[in-house]
Amino acid sequence: MSVLVNKDSKIIVQGFTGSEGTFHASQMIEYGTNVVGGVTPGKGGQTHLDRPVFNTVLDAVKEVGADTSIIFVPPAFAADAIMEAADAGIKVIIAITEGIPVADMITASSYIKNKDCRLIGPNCPGVITPGEAKVGIMPGFVFKKGKVGIVSKSGTLTYEAADQVVKQGLGITTAIGIGGDPIIGTTTKEAVELLINDPETEAVVMIGEIGGQLEADAANWYKASGSKKPVVGFIAGETAPAGRTMGHAGAIVGGSDDTAQAKKKIMRACGIHVVDSPAEIGKKIAEVLGNI
Numbered sequence: 001m002s003v004l005v006n007k008d009s010k011i012i013v014q015g016f017t018g019s020e021g022t023f024h025a026s027q028m029i030e031y032g033t034n035v036v037g038g039v040t041p042g043k044g045g046q047t048h049l050d051r052p053v054f055n056t057v058l059d060a061v062k063e064v065g066a067d068t069s070i071i072f073v074p075p076a077f078a079a080d081a082i083m084e085a086a087d088a089g090i091k092v093i094i095a096i097t098e099g100i101p102v103a104d105m106i107t108a109s110s111y112i113k114n115k116d117c118r119l120i121g122p123n124c125p126g127v128i129t130p131g132e133a134k135v136g137i138m139p140g141f142v143f144k145k146g147k148v149g150i151v152s153k154s155g156t157l158t159y160e161a162a163d164q165v166v167k168q169g170l171g172i173t174t175a176i177g178i179g180g181d182p183i184i185g186t187t188t189k190e191a192v193e194l195l196i197n198d199p200e201t202e203a204v205v206m207i208g209e210i211g212g213q214l215e216a217d218a219a220n221w222y223k224a225s226g227s228k229k230p231v232v233g234f235i236a237g238e239t240a241p242a243g244r245t246m247g248h249a250g251a252i253v254g255g256s257d258d259t260a261q262a263k264k265k266i267m268r269a270c271g272i273h274v275v276d277s278p279a280e281i282g283k284k285i286a287e288v289l290g291n292i
Contacts, residue, residue, distance in 0.1 A: 079104035095122035119185025146171015149195030164282025180248025210237035
C-alpha cells in the first residue's frame with residue numbers, strides 16, 4: 001500500500017517531446033513505470049518513445065485513462081499545464097518545473113483547490129514507489145522497496161536519505177519530494193500524514209530546510225495524531241545567514257522561528273528524532289526501528 005503512485009498508476013508526461021520530458025520519460029519507462037502517453041500541443045496523433053502523443057490532457061484521459069501526470073513544461077506555461085491537468089480529471093499532478101512565477105502559482109493553487117486532485121511540487125524531484133513507479137527525476141537505482149517513507153524539500157537529500165536507509169538493510173515505501181518553491185501543492189504535514197496513515201510504512205524520514213513553517217506544522221500534527229510510528233527529522237541550512245534566499249526560493253530565514261535551530265527545537269518537543277547531520281539519517285532510522 002504505497003502512497004500517491006504505484007504499478008497501476010496510468011501516467012502521462014506533459015511536455016513529452018521536449019528534451020527534458022524525453023530524457024526523463026525514457027528513464028521512467030526503463031524503470032518500469034506505467035507511462036501511457038504524453039501531451040505536446042500540436043503533436044497529437046504522433047508517437048514518441050513508442051507511446052501516443054496527445055494535444056491535450058483531456059484527450060489523454062479519454063483515450064488511455066490517464067490518472068497521473070508529470071510536468072516538464074517550461075516555467076512560463078507550467079501553471080497552465082497544472083490547471084489543465086486538474087481540469088481534465090488527473091488525480092495526482094507532479095510538477096518538476098523550476099522557476100514558475102509565484103503569481104502564476106497563486107492562480108494555479110487557488111484554481112485547483114476545489115478539484116479532486118493532489119499537486120506535488122513544483123520545483124521537486126517527484127515521487128517514487130520503488131519497484132513499481134518512478135514519477136520524477138530521481139536516480140531509480142538508489143531506491144529499494146521497504147518500510148520507510150521519505151518526505152523531503154530537497155531533491156539530493158532525498159536520494160542521500162534513501163541510500164542510507166537501504167545501506168542499513170531497510171528500504172522505502174514511497175519517497176515524496178515536495179519541492180522548494182514558496183507555493184507548493186502538498187505541504188510537509190500533508191505528505192507526512194499520507195505516510196503515517198499508510199499501513200506499510202513503519203517509519204518516516206522528514207527532511208526540511210530553513211524558511212517557512214512547514215516542518216513545525218508537520219511536527220505539531222504528528223504530536224497531536226498520537227502516532228507511534230517513529231519520525232526521523234533533519235533540517236538543512238543551520239549556517240544560513242538571515243534574510244538571504246539559499247538555493248530554493250522558499251529557503252529564506254524571515255524571522256526567528258524560521259531558523260534551523262528553532263525548527264529542530266519544535267520537532268524535538270513533538271517527539272521527532274532529530275539528527276544534526278544528514279549522514280546520521282540511516283543510523284537513526286535503524287535505531288528507532290530496532291526499538292519498536
